[in-house]
Amino acid sequence: MHYQLFYWTGVQGRGEFVRLALEDAGASYDDVAREQGDDAIMQYLDGVHDGPLPFAPPFLRAGRLLIAQTANILHYLGPPLGLVPRSESRRLYAHQLQLTIADLVAEVHDSHHPIASGLYYEDQRSEARRRATDLREARLPKYLDYFEQVLERGGGHHALREHSYIDLSLFQLISGLEYAFPRAMQRIAHELPLLHSLKLRVAQRPRIAAYLASPRRLPFNESGIFRHYAELDDPA
Amino acid sequence: MHYQLFYWTGVQGRGEFVRLALEDAGASYDDVAREQGDDAIMQYLDGVHDGPLPFAPPFLRAGRLLIAQTANILHYLGPPLGLVPRSESRRLYAHQLQLTIADLVAEVHDSHHPIASGLYYEDQRSEARRRATDLREARLPKYLDYFEQVLERGGGHHALREHSYIDLSLFQLISGLEYAFPRAMQRIAHELPLLHSLKLRVAQRPRIAAYLASPRRLPFNESGIFRHYAELDDPA
Numbered sequence: 001m002h003y004q005l006f007y008w009t010g011v012q013g014r015g016e017f018v019r020l021a022l023e024d025a026g027a028s029y030d031d032v033a034r035e036q037g038d039d040a041i042m043q044y045l046d047g048v049h050d051g052p053l054p055f056a057p058p059f060l061r062a063g064r065l066l067i068a069q070t071a072n073i074l075h076y077l078g079p080p081l082g083l084v085p086r087s088e089s090r091r092l093y094a095h096q097l098q099l100t101i102a103d104l105v106a107e108v109h110d111s112h113h114p115i116a117s118g119l120y121y122e123d124q125r126s127e128a129r130r131r132a133t134d135l136r137e138a139r140l141p142k143y144l145d146y147f148e149q150v151l152e153r154g155g156g157h158h159a160l161r162e163h164s165y166i167d168l169s170l171f172q173l174i175s176g177l178e179y180a181f182p183r184a185m186q187r188i189a190h191e192l193p194l195l196h197s198l199k200l201r202v203a204q205r206p207r208i209a210a211y212l213a214s215p216r217r218l219p220f221n222e223s224g225i226f227r228h229y230a231e232l233d234d235p236a
Numbered sequence: 237m238h239y240q241l242f243y244w245t246g247v248q249g250r251g252e253f254v255r256l257a258l259e260d261a262g263a264s265y266d267d268v269a270r271e272q273g274d275d276a277i278m279q280y281l282d283g284v285h286d287g288p289l290p291f292a293p294p295f296l297r298a299g300r301l302l303i304a305q306t307a308n309i310l311h312y313l314g315p316p317l318g319l320v321p322r323s324e325s326r327r328l329y330a331h332q333l334q335l336t337i338a339d340l341v342a343e344v345h346d347s348h349h350p351i352a353s354g355l356y357y358e359d360q361r362s363e364a365r366r367r368a369t370d371l372r373e374a375r376l377p378k379y380l381d382y383f384e385q386v387l388e389r390g391g392g393h394h395a396l397r398e399h400s401y402i403d404l405s406l407f408q409l410i411s412g413l414e415y416a417f418p419r420a421m422q423r424i425a426h427e428l429p430l431l432h433s434l435k436l437r438v439a440q441r442p443r444i445a446a447y448l449a450s451p452r453r454l455p456f457n458e459s460g461i462f463r464h465y466a467e468l469d470d471p472a
Contacts, residue, residue, distance in 0.1 A: 052329040053389060055336045055382050067328050069335040076328060092303050092312060093288040099305040099335075100291045106342060114350050115363065116370035127351065127363050134352035146291050153289060 001080060003029040004061040006041050006054075011224035012176075012217075014070045014105065015058040017098075020168040021074055023211040025081035031216070033057075071098040074165045083165040090160050097150065097166050101173055104143045108180065109225050111135045111232060121222075121229070132232035136184040140177070144192055151194035170195060171202035176226030183234035237316060239265040240297040242277050242290075247460035248412075248453075250306045250341065251294040253334075256404040257310055259447040261317035267452070269293075307334040310401045319401040326396050333386065333402050337409055340379045344416065345461050347371045347468060357458075357465070368468035372420040376413070380428055387430035406431060407438035412462030419470035 003022060007015025015031075022029045032040050041057050043049065044066075054068035060076075067073050075095045078084030084094050109117075114131040115124040147170060154161055174195055178185045189196060202208055211217055220226050230236075239258060243251025258265045268276050277293050279285065280302075290304035296312075303309050311331045314320030320330050345353075350367040351360040383406060390397055410431055414421045425432060438444055447453055456462050466472075 047385060047389070052325070052332065053382070053386055054332070055339075055379075065325050065328065067332065069332045072328060072332050072335060075331075089288070089301050092301065092308060095311075096288065096290070096303065096305045096308050099308060103291075103342070106339070110346065110350075114346075115366045116374065118370065118374055124366075127366070130351045130360075130363070134354065138352065138354055143291075146289070149283060150289055153283070 001028075001062060003027060003077075004032050005029055005058060006032050006044065006060070007058040008041065009033050009038055010218070011221065012172075012226075013058075013224055014102075016172055017070050017101075017165075017169050018058050018060065018073050018077070019216070020172055020208065020211070021077055021081055021083055021165045023216075024165075024168055024205060024207050025077075025083060026207055027081060071095060071102050074098055074169070078165055081165075083163070083168070085160050085162055085164065094160055094164055094166050097147075098169055100143070100146070101166075101169050104139070104173065105225060107135060107139055108176070112227050112229065121227075125231075128229075128232060136181060136234060140181070140184065141188060141191075144188065144195065148192050148194055151198065167198055167202055168208070171199050171208075174199045176220065179220040180226040180228050181233045182228075183236070187234060237264075237298060239263060239313075240268050241265055241294060242268050242280065242296070243294040244277065245269050245274055246454070246457075248408075248456065248462075249294075249460055252408055253306050253337075253401075253405050254294050254296065254309050254313070255452070256408055256444065256447075257313055257317055257319055257401045259452075260401075260404055260441060260443050261313075261319060262443055263317060307331060307338050310334055310405070314401055317401075319399070319404070321396050321398055321400065330396055330400055330402050333383075334405055336379070336382070337402075337405050340375070340409065341461060343371060343375055344413070348463050348465065357463075361467075364465075364468060372417060372470060376417070376420065377424060377427075380424065380431065384428050384430055387434065403434055403438055404444070407435050407444075410435045412456060415456040416462040416464050417469045418464070419472070423470060 005015060005018055005022065007013060044054055044059065047053055052066045052068065054066070058070055058073060059066060059068035060073045067076050075098070078091065078094065084091050111132040112121050112128050113124060114127045121128065160166060203212065222228070241251060241254055241258065243249060280290055280295065283289055288302045288304065290302070294306055294309060295302060295304035296309045303312050311334070314327065314330065320327050347368040348357050348364050349360060350363045357364065396402060439448065458464070
């Protein structure tokens with residue numbers, strides 16, 4: 001199967017969770033907007049095409065299917081890419097974990113945009129400082145302790161006792177958080193040994209290592225979800 | 237199959253999306269915390285039980301399965317409850333729509349808690365006014381126009397051309413928004429005729445009508461997700 005991924009150009013964004021799965025599996029895919037521009041996405045959002053109407057990218061074309069919402073795409077791709085356990089209970093668990101990652105990603109976004117996604121960061125800077133403080137002190141420890149526990153209960157190495165798209169997504173999550181909040185992540189690193197060894201292990205997978213070294217992997221930047229503003233991190 | 241639903245007592249919350257599906261299908265279920273108290277939930281969050289670890293309620297026990305995350309639960313329940321089309325493409329579309337409803341529900345929550353879910357509303361009231369203004373003026377119209385379009389493209393009556401849990405969830409969404417933002421919803425009502433007729437149709441389904449008239453349906457209140465604070469609605 002050849003896949004077409006649709007996601008905004010210029011940022012990793014939520015599309016990166018799908019890219020990592022496609023890259024890790026060595027799947028054949030086009031990153032459509034990077035070839036044709038963001039207009040290729042807008043046509044779908046404007047409803048020009050028949051079939052399901054996406055609310056926002058990422059969305060994926062797979063044969064006649066059009067699938068939107070990051071976690072839904074990964075839930076769909078898991079079996080054909082060999083990136084999720086076969087049992088129903090573990091597949092449901094993987095999806096639950098991905099949805100919980102998505103919840104944290106939304107909170108990370110709101111730490112720099114607590115008032116309105118349509119306003120600039122500069123127009124909500126004081127509110128962002130308050131929200132980012134709560135994120136660093138309450139929400140991040142709560143979520144990351146949870147994922148650490150999930151790994152512990154899975155026998156220490158894999159959330160689901162075998163490699164899955166969840167490992168890739170946790171890699172992306174930790175990488176993004178370390179970019180955005182280096183001081184806060186350093187402060188709590190000693191509490192998250194399993195997440196950190198997972199991150200190193202994923203980075204060493206041959207296809208992931210090749211992807212990360214390629215121009216297809218955009219650097220994190222201040223247009224994406226994980227943004228580094230020093231004033232939103234722990235005080236120096 | 238007998239189901240056990242776990243959700244906090246005292247509010248409709250995210251659990252209500254699952255309750256509506258169970259009630260509409262006439263399924264056999266216990267609302268466990270309402271019988272045993274919230275401690276029954278805490279035990280699972282504390283990891284006392286083997287198997288999947290939920291991050292937060294709602295979660296559902298179905299035989300040996302434990303399933304968390306609202307949209308994941310509905311995705312699982314759709315086929316056995318007869319509340320989702322059989323085709324893979326439509327089941328994926330239903331799930332995408334539910335995830336998009338979940339995104340809006342999270343934004344509604346943040347309209348009264350833009351800074352920290354652990355703080356009282358009164359401690360983030362000025363930020364809430366700014367965020368709620370953006371919700372009413374930008375986000376609500378964008379999401380609700382989207383769902384109206386989804387209904388239009390589905391032939392005018394059902395998002396997926398047959399009754400599904402999406403209709404129940406859209407009913408709950410519109411009901412909650414009308415409770416929280418009566419003036420704003422009145423202002424845009426004329427743009428959403430299909431959503432409004434869907435809401436009336438769902439309310440008239442015999443099992444849903446019986447549920448809504450029962451003590452099991454808690455009223456909306458200011459501890460839940462959909463809260464009515466007049467200062468967050470359109471000016472009078």
